[in-house]
Amino acid sequence: MRETVKVDLPGRAYEVVIGPDLLAEAGARISPLLARPRVAVISDQTVAELHLNALRDGLANNGIEMTSLALPPGEATKCWAQLQVCVDWLLDQKVERTDVVIALGGGVIGDLVGFAAAVLRRGVRFVQIPTSLLAQVDSSVGGKTGINAAHGKNLIGAFHQPALVLADTSVLGTLTARDFLAGYGEVVKYGLLGDEAFFDWLEAQGPALAAGDMAARIEAVRRSVQMKADIVMRDETEQGDRALLNLGHTFCHALEAATGYSDRLLHGEGVAVGCALAFELSARMGLCAQEAPSRLRAHLRTMGMKTDLADIEGDLPDAEALLDLMGQDKKVVAGQLRFVLAHAIGDAFVTGDAPRDTALSVLNDALAQR
Numbered sequence: 001m002r003e004t005v006k007v008d009l010p011g012r013a014y015e016v017v018i019g020p021d022l023l024a025e026a027g028a029r030i031s032p033l034l035a036r037p038r039v040a041v042i043s044d045q046t047v048a049e050l051h052l053n054a055l056r057d058g059l060a061n062n063g064i065e066m067t068s069l070a071l072p073p074g075e076a077t078k079c080w081a082q083l084q085v086c087v088d089w090l091l092d093q094k095v096e097r098t099d100v101v102i103a104l105g106g107g108v109i110g111d112l113v114g115f116a117a118a119v120l121r122r123g124v125r126f127v128q129i130p131t132s133l134l135a136q137v138d139s140s141v142g143g144k145t146g147i148n149a150a151h152g153k154n155l156i157g158a159f160h161q162p163a164l165v166l167a168d169t170s171v172l173g174t175l176t177a178r179d180f181l182a183g184y185g186e187v188v189k190y191g192l193l194g195d196e197a198f199f200d201w202l203e204a205q206g207p208a209l210a211a212g213d214m215a216a217r218i219e220a221v222r223r224s225v226q227m228k229a230d231i232v233m234r235d236e237t238e239q240g241d242r243a244l245l246n247l248g249h250t251f252c253h254a255l256e257a258a259t260g261y262s263d264r265l266l267h268g269e270g271v272a273v274g275c276a277l278a279f280e281l282s283a284r285m286g287l288c289a290q291e292a293p294s295r296l297r298a299h300l301r302t303m304g305m306k307t308d309l310a311d312i313e314g315d316l317p318d319a320e321a322l323l324d325l326m327g328q329d330k331k332v333v334a335g336q337l338r339f340v341l342a343h344a345i346g347d348a349f350v351t352g353d354a355p356r357d358t359a360l361s362v363l364n365d366a367l368a369q370r
């Protein structure tokens with residue numbers, strides 16, 4: 001059970017290999033990239049405890065030595081201080097221009113280590129081994145790397161494509177149900193933004209997939225990665241189409257800021273709630289039938305996911321304040337809020353044309369249900 005998706009960027013092509021027990025094959029898959037049999041692995045403490053030994057054994061099968069660093073888990077690690085820790089450690093390990101750095105972990109580790117690899121000696125190659133569903137279907141593919149700033153998330157970074165992505169679907173079995181479903185929010189996003197048949201498939205297969213069906217998990221990751229690869233090949237640096245991947249994210253980023261980037265709302269949960277709000281806004285603007293947001297909400301509810309603002313515990317700011325938080329999003333262009341809206345499930349588009357009053361009324365109504 002192996003699937004391969006090719007990200008065919010000129011001069012920077014790479015493969016995303018998807019399937020179970022890939023950690024055991026890491027040596028065989030990575031050795032063609034190596035000038036010498038040695039890699040530097042950066043992970044977080046939680047992931048290292050669960051998966052570092054399996055990776056070490058997989059590399060050792062092909063005579064590859066591994067040195068490793070484990071950082072504190074959590075979003076706060078995506079910062080200047082930990083970037084410096086990574087870069088200094090990689091220099092201490094005498095990582096050279098022709099060596100390969102491995103990011104073993106979720107989105108935080110992938111973004112941070114990818115950025116460290118981008119700036120180390122003006123760019124060394126890196127391999128992504130994503131261990132969360134969110135990282136497997138989104139953040140490990142496409143070369144966005146970076147850290148957060150006091151002004152907002154992901155405001156400092158670089159495009160630096162990995163040399164290989166190994167999405168080991170067995171490791172998804174170690175995720176909590178909440179983390180798995182948060183990643184599933186990004187999977188649903190792909191169906192919503194460009195492939196209604198995939199959304200139909202998710203409606204049918206989602207419960208089996210969440211329960212652990214390996215074939216369904218592989219297929220969901222493959223289809224998501226293929227959609228992302230197609231978009232990244234058209235628009236690597238987000239001049240156009242790549243912004244479609246931000247469906248749900250304008251609302252999501254405001255909600256994450258409002259909840260202090262805390263455990264109250266995981267990123268993928270915010271994406272799911274944000275997608276529901278984006279479809280509601282699309283329906284209010286007469287762009288899509290009301291049936292579309294209703295169908296989306298029904299699927300999220302069936303999956304036991306956060307769906308509405310009412311599902312977010314604790315206080316939230318009022319609608320005006322949430323809109324202001326959206327105004328600080330990096331997707332604002334010339335002061336104009338950019339939304340990804342939809343004509344239907346599977347047919348999204350980017351616009352700077354959403355009337356503020358309509359967005360406000362969507363948020364007011366959603367807040368009133370709390």
Ligand code: GLY
Binds near residue numbers: 139141144246
């Ligand atoms: N996560 C959105 C992108 O990679 O463009």
